[in-house]
Amino acid sequence: MAKKEYAFYPGCSSQLKASAANYLVSTSSMCKTLDIKLTPIPDWNCCGASISYAGGSELSRLVLNARNFALSETHLPGQDMVATCAACWLGARESKEKLDTNAQLRADANEALKEAGLQYQGKTPVRHMVEVLIEDFGYAELGKPVVKPLEGIKFAGYVGCQTNRPFGIAGESFENPLYLDKLVETVGGEAATQYEQKVTCCGGALAFSETEKSQKQIKDIVESAYDQKADMIVTPCPLCQANVEVYQSEINKKYGTKLAMPVTYYSQLMTVAYGGSTKEAGLDGHIIQPTKLQEIADKPAPAKK
Amino acid sequence: MSELNTSTTEKYHNNFLREVEENVEEGEWVKMCMQCGVCSGSCPLGAHWAHPPQELFMMIRAGKREAVLSSDSMWMCTSCYNCVVRCPRKLPITGIMHGLASYANKLGMAPKIQPTRDFSLQFWKNCTRTGRVNELRLTLGLYFNDGLMAGIKKGWAMRNIGLGLLKAGRLNPFELFKGHSCKDQQGIQAMLKKAAEIEARRKHSTH
């Protein structure tokens, strides 16, 4: 299959030694197998995320994203802009919608961009990595490179909020998206299809500011995964991943629970299924070890038929 | 009452709805609410809202300026967008909540102690400083927001998490000194400065 090229927008959390470093690592491995070339947008900046609202005014948050679009258009013309982080993708898409529907805002944004010697033309579509996988490849294609089906592992597909609402993945419902389950099955794992917390909010940024309230959310999300006899949770969102994984110890302290549910990225599942090593899959980047996945990763790949 | 606040109240002589429409991001949508309450029921932290969105909208129409702007409620928004996708009138409720919060903050009417407000401000400061978020500074910044001792306490409480991330290679101690950043920081600053100017200009032209 021909090489596919995309302008890559990793976002602040998916940088080396950042909270979602392992997302970045596994994504690159996955893309290698799928023959996807991700070229980071030169000198990209933060999207502002949803949480910056109190500080950043509407226009200033808009121009942050406009700058990334402009950079992408200038340096990587004709390539779709692809984000792995839910917040980045949402922030970018919301901004793009405003820029493309509101002429006034667009003019203002460009006036500001001029200061940075840039201009937004509205040529570049903004997409999430999951969209790329499903729309540009499709489950069948994604299944082909599987050499190590993730047999014997049951995954609770935790979609969360911002990859799901308000835009979501085309053809999926807000209340009951199925693409994670489909991806899990594509790589030979078992999906916990009855997992009813799949779109529950983990508290997002409020995990920092409203710890108690967020941790209550996270507790439900994890416990419901246990109810479904899941071995681990899989998610497309770095903030979900971080929140749900790292606070389990805190929750255990507070509620006397014994939660130890690994939380992984779809990209890690695919990397392992494609024969990638623990390191290539970023499985060394976990606080709660996804042992079963690591075991498969450590097994030697079966000889190609 | 901040100066800005006094002047605005005079300008609108108690027509708070119009004030919101003209000053709050997405504020022009408030009038379209039909009080079905689906937003209020959809919020993950709903139980912690003194006034859920639909009620805030009603209060705005009823001119309850003080009660709305000094409320804790909109700061409870986790940006999950449940309300947005379910609203039968397609109101961008998440945006309105952010807008109200940000407006309340601008007027100095937001609650004095509001961790989310603090975090939000920290985040903006942090990400615009270098163009990229410095996670360590962000977290520490938040902890030390209420002073040194408080910060150390919180930090201590969360030490396992910090250490865990550190072990996992997902937290970089050196970020404290030199973290991720953009090259063209000047450009970014200039750009943001311009944006601020433009917005100020617009405000004038609208009234």
Add this chain to the structure above:
Amino acid sequence: MATPIATSQTILVVGGGISGMTAALEAAECGKQVILVEKSPTLGGRTALMYRYFPKLCHPICGLEINLRRLKGNRNVRVLTLAEVSKISGTRGNYAVTLNVAPRYINENCTACGECAKAVTKEIPNPYNYGLNQMKVAYLPHKMAYPLRYVLDPSAIGTADADAARAACKYDAIDLNMQREAVELTVGAVIWATGWKPYDAAKIQPYGYDRYPNVITSLEFERMADLHGPTGGKLLRPSDGKEAKNIAFIQCAGSRDENHLRHCSRICCMASLKQTQYVREAYGADGKSTIYYIDIRAIDRFEDFYLKVQNDPTVSFVKSKVARIAQDGNSGDLTLHGVDTEGYHRYANVHDLVVLAIGMEPAVKGVDIPAEIIADSSGFLESAPGGSIFGAGCASGPLDVNRSVQHATAAALRAIQVVNKSASTEAS
């Protein structure tokens, strides 16, 4: 099938539900020639599938009986079932219409003795109970079916069932060689009474109609309450057949919602108020109904009925659009989450069964309606000035039965005006 005689003096009525039958009969009882086409095998339409009407709680088939008697006694109406309009061309006073008539595989000889149904084995979902139960492939739609003749489902053709049915019929009423055929007509005016269809409840994702068996539509509930429906009139939960005694009615299921239907479907409030009385009828004081609503639209003297239900201790009202429904995996019970907006009370109420007061969509979609018919933002018909294709009943707006009949009666006069005009001009 013999092509019925039709001229520019003939009125074509499309749709054999309460509106179409009314329009046809009102015109025919004025001495006009009418051709009434219905796409299903029987007249009666949706009202024949209702248990009771509001506000009288009387039975729809009572009116159907009278209308059928009017029809049987009137020689001016020619009824074609299993027929759909595939094309209309022409102008006011003179249209060429092409009908597409599907085979019934059972001819006029049928005495409705039922031997064919006994003979066949295969079963299919029963559309007259919204698929809540099964029926034989040789079937009589329902007891009030008109024409009173059995139908052989196309899926039986070429199977042993078809031969078994034919063998069982003593009156050689079964004709397996019937073919789909096109019928050409000339008519002077057309009344479009194709009615409505329920909005696809599965699209209202937060309510989980596609995931939770105990979430049903108001139409399915009508069948459930009907003594001759799939449950013999018992209010049973689809999941476990347990009696549903604590029932939630969710208003505006699809209606008044820009994500679904922009319009208010008008009938749903009254329908739910009525259905709370089914619960009372079934369980007396032991039943419990809760209506979740935005505004109760009990217009004009229907207010009396609203008041009556408000005073019923088994019925309570919550002013709230339910945010979401969660199912308890083990019990199949449903928890409704939301906020009572009157004074802000958060609730998580458990119910046995949830009935979605499902919205009305015009059933015009699918057919290529002639250019001269305009449709509004919701797809309801607005007959164009100067034309002579007239909407009647729910094809032209969300109406209750009473208003549909009123509207259909008006449509009949508009059609008569057209044929009378061309008559007088032809005369002069």
Add this chain to the structure above:
Amino acid sequence: MSEMKTAAYICQGCGISDRLNTKQMVQIAQKEGKMQIVREHAFLCNAEGVQMIRDDIEKEAVTHIMIAACSRRAKTEAFNFPTVSMARANIREGVLWSQPEIEAAVEVTQDMADDYVRMGCAEVKKMKLPEGTPNKAQNKRILVVGGGVSGLTAALESAEAGYEVLVVEKQGELGGWARQLWKRVPSKSPYTDPVDTGISELIAKVTQHSRIKVYLNSTIAQTDGAPGRFQVQIATESGATTTEEVGAIVQASGFTSYDINKLPELGGGKIQNVVDQAGLERMLVAAGGQGGALRRPSDGGEIKSVAFIQCAGQRDESGKHLPYCSGHCCNTSIKQAMYFKDANPGIDTVVMYTDLRTPGMGEDFYRSAQNKGVTFTKGKASEVVTSGNSCDIKFKDLILNEDSSIQADLVVLATGQIPNSGVNIELAEAAQGETKPISILNLTYRQGKDLPQLKHGLTDSHFICFPYETRRTGIYAAGPVRRPMDIAQAMEDATGAAMKAIQAVENASLGRAAHPRSGDLSFPIVRLEGCTQCKRCTVECPFGAIDEDEKRYPVFNESRCRRCGTCMGACPVRVISFENYSPDSVGSQIKAVDMPDEFSEKPRILVLACENDAYPAIDMAGMQRNVYSAFVRIIPVRCLGSVNTVWITDALNGGWDGVMMMGCKHGEDYQCHFVKGSELANYRMSKIDDTLKQLGLETERVASFEVAITDIARVPQLINDYVAKIQEIGMSPMKGFA
């Protein structure tokens, strides 16, 4: 009328001959039924069987046929012989399908079939082919009472269909309320702004129409006659009256706006700055529609804020005001708020409601208002007081759940519609209410001057499926007099009413009945020489069809008659009958059955079942194979109201063991298609006990039941329970004396 020649046809199909001895039925038809031609056929309803009958009619000059096959509700297309009298013995649904296929049942099942053959033969011989009334009424002109939107629409639509029309309007100008409106609520997409009322165009079309004649400043002094021949006296202001003849009447007398003075707590009649919706329209028309230019009534000051209070004096539970909702007011207030917003967005407009009622596309109109900045508050206003030059509205905010108040320069009360329905003929003169209503139609009918009212003074029909049914044939209510409504609905309603009026004149001209027996050519024939002037028929006729002459003899107006037979049932001396339905046609059936002796253990129960609901229910019970006792013999009647007590006494004297009467629900939510029939029957039966006592019989031997058409499972149960009860009581002592 040609010689009577009778023929009976026994069908063997649908398993009849497998389970019954049809030979025996043939013999019964010949010997007992005295039918001149009797034929058996294997499959009577097929082309060949039908042809056989047709040949007899044509070649053998058969005039009366008895078909013993399936129910009268089945195979109506096949057994369709309009030129002869026909009776149908229900052997399939009524015997075969309702009786168990077991050895023990064979004898009683055969008895049943034999009796139905006897009854069929007896009935048909008493039937005559209706020839239609000799005095057909030919006037086809339509009278429209009221020149508002409803009346004008009814007039125009009738005229457009080719009919002559008379419009009578009491005011000096056409247009009614609509003329006083600045704009109306939209009725076509886009539903975003108020639209022109179109009333002047409508008035122009009516006044210029060649087939429409308009009387202004006129009222109806008297209405006499019947459909097709109404004599109407039109009184003009001058006092002169002209008499016009018309065929049918559309009553579009409209509504009166609820008196704002009855709402002092909301400032009605007390505060200048409080007006009703009509008042605001008048202000606006005066101001040339400039919502912005409107001034405060109290002091001519600028109007900066307007509040609309919905359901003012409506949806009232206290009994002080209107109990109902007028339907249009929410949309009307929205429209009026737009008047202000469109003129000056700076004006604050608040609509205060409890349930906002904008059905259908009204939802778009509601959204549009919100978009224009109209504010909506769910609240209940308790009091309006003046504060300075503006008003202070005290209300309960139902969302914020607190007592609150707002200021407004102008307050608009959404008051309701009161129908102009004239005199309530069911009430005594004295009880007509504080202001004695003025009759609209001044009917000379024995039963009163105006249309009977249903509820709240509304002349609406009580039938969901038949909205235009009034109890006065040929007179149809349209518009807000029928039920509260807005302009768009009134226009639809008026068009429908015109349709019914046209139908009425067409039926009258052919001497045919109107709904629900439309097309029926039979009509009541009275033998006046036998009449005792008891007046029961004139009092009881549900449709006021019968007047009285100076000698107090009944005067029948066929074209007012619905052919229900209530008069026939009421007549103590049995002088009223229809050609094809009479005391005799039923009585002879009752006498025709073979009555077993009292030791036979075969009781006989007569079931008189209303053909509208009860009979179909029994029929469908058969289709469902629901078994019921073989001891019943069922006779369908037009309506229980047509049941004459003589049938009951004849039956009991003849040795019948019990009589079941099955009719429609009566009372408030009555189902009787003739409105009063089942109620009257119930009343008459309450009096039958004395008769029974005189005969020395137990009162249980006659019982009445309310049966709905859905009682497919219940009816067999009712029958079986009753038969069991009769068996308990024992066989009738009257047997053998007949």
